[in-house]
Amino acid sequence: MHTDRDDRDGPGGRHGPGDGGQGVGARATGGQGSGGHGDAHDLRHHGDAEVRDDGSALVDLAVNVRADTPPAWLRERVAESLAGLAAYPDGRAARAAVAARHGLPVERVLLTAGAAEAFVLLARALKVRQPIVVHPQFTEPEAALRDAGHTVDRVLLRAGDGFRLDPSAVPEDADLVVIGNPTNPTSVLHPAALIAELARPGRTLVVDEAFMDAVPDERETLAGRTDVPGLVVLRSLTKTWGLAGLRIGYVLASPETIAELERAQPLWPVSTPALAAAEACMTPRALAEQEHAARRVAIDRAHLVAGLREFASDGVRVAEPAEGPFVLIGLPGAAAVRSRLRRLGFAVRRGDTFPGLDDTWLRLAVRDRATVNRFLQALDQALSLRDR
Numbered sequence: 001m002h003t004d005r006d007d008r009d010g011p012g013g014r015h016g017p018g019d020g021g022q023g024v025g026a027r028a029t030g031g032q033g034s035g036g037h038g039d040a041h042d043l044r045h046h047g048d049a050e051v052r053d054d055g056s057a058l059v060d061l062a063v064n065v066r067a068d069t070p071p072a073w074l075r076e077r078v079a080e081s082l083a084g085l086a087a088y089p090d091g092r093a094a095r096a097a098v099a100a101r102h103g104l105p106v107e108r109v110l111l112t113a114g115a116a117e118a119f120v121l122l123a124r125a126l127k128v129r130q131p132i133v134v135h136p137q138f139t140e141p142e143a144a145l146r147d148a149g150h151t152v153d154r155v156l157l158r159a160g161d162g163f164r165l166d167p168s169a170v171p172e173d174a175d176l177v178v179i180g181n182p183t184n185p186t187s188v189l190h191p192a193a194l195i196a197e198l199a200r201p202g203r204t205l206v207v208d209e210a211f212m213d214a215v216p217d218e219r220e221t222l223a224g225r226t227d228v229p230g231l232v233v234l235r236s237l238t239k240t241w242g243l244a245g246l247r248i249g250y251v252l253a254s255p256e257t258i259a260e261l262e263r264a265q266p267l268w269p270v271s272t273p274a275l276a277a278a279e280a281c282m283t284p285r286a287l288a289e290q291e292h293a294a295r296r297v298a299i300d301r302a303h304l305v306a307g308l309r310e311f312a313s314d315g316v317r318v319a320e321p322a323e324g325p326f327v328l329i330g331l332p333g334a335a336a337v338r339s340r341l342r343r344l345g346f347a348v349r350r351g352d353t354f355p356g357l358d359d360t361w362l363r364l365a366v367r368d369r370a371t372v373n374r375f376l377q378a379l380d381q382a383l384s385l386r387d388r
């Protein structure tokens with residue numbers, strides 16, 4: 001296990017799709033500044049950049065928000081809430097609904113302006129000395145920690161190991177550990193019991209479950225658990241429900257941690273329409289729809305993965321098993337293939353901005369069967385152009 005503090009992700013430290021970077025347990029300190037200064041990875045690049053401006057007409061396989069959302073009934077609930085805009089937001093009903101949905105008291109729930117706000121609150125409010133982020137994963141937690149002045153260490157999981165977690169790779173002295181489940185961009189769903197092994201007295205264990213609602217039965221969720229010391233679960237309502245523009249998510253943690261985070265929050269951080277949406281997404285009807293959508297994603301993902309496997313002889317390799325609403329693929333010349341796909345009308349997410357990955361990786365959002373079929377045809381074309 002490497003324990004040095006060089007940033008080995010930088011130029012010269014690149015690895016092909018076969019290994020995806022350092023071994024499990026590799027520990028590296030990210031460069032300072034979250035905008036990419038001193039770091040080979042632009043932590044502030046996100047999938048939405050691929051479909052802005054000249055990308056706005058492309059078929060979007062870059063952003064992991066479920067297609068055709070929000071559903072009409074949810075749009076109506078949000079629209080109805082506009083009648084109450086003259087009043088300051090009152091979050092009590094939404095907070096109670098979230099608490100009830102997870103079988104927790106309200107003191108264990110904090111509503112936030114998306115999971116993104118929670119990353120900033122955690123970084124600013126908690127007294128932390130040795131934060132560790134398990135990569136490859138969504139980069140904002142690390143960016144927020146750095147912006148709050150922390151020096152962040154990384155544990156890099158390896159492609160050769162299926163990006164699986166080895167809890168012993170996380171240094172004992174880490175007093176804050178951040179991990180995603182299922183993980184963006186690898187689509188790995190870590191066993192809840194394995195993640196729980198990371199808990200220690202004196203350590204905050206942050207599990208970003210922004211995509212857990214896209215997993216059938218939310219198997220492997222830690223939401224609702226009160227027996228894991230220092231556990232902080234982050235949830236988002238923006239992916240499954242298509243509410244990325246509304247900004248709504250929540251934190252589940254001990255009452256003490258919730259109180260600390262709440263003190264760091266500005267007044268009225270979650271708007272009345274966002275509160276209405278949160279309440280609406282907690283009803284049995286919404287949860288049934290969520291489960292249906294998760295099962296649909298699993299079927300569509302199986303179709304996408306089966307199609308991608310057909311390109312094995314072109315060097316395309318799928319990170320499997322994929323359990324989230326997106327799939328990570330490795331292929332030589334991925335950057336050029338991505339450009340060709342854009343010319344063919346499809347936006348996919350570049351992989352090289354994720355620590356632990358490089359420019360031989362792409363992330364694909366799972367879409368419906370017809371879209372996947374058209375995408376696979378375009379990929380075929382893009383790959384054959386590469387070979388010329």
Ligand SMILES: Cc1ncc(COP(=O)(O)O)c(C=O)c1O
Pocket residue numbers: 113114115116117138180183184208210211235236237238244248249
């Ligand atoms: C893994 C992960 N966590 C959290 C977020 C942020 O979610 P929200 O829209 O709730 O801020 C994203 C957004 O892309 C994400 O991919």
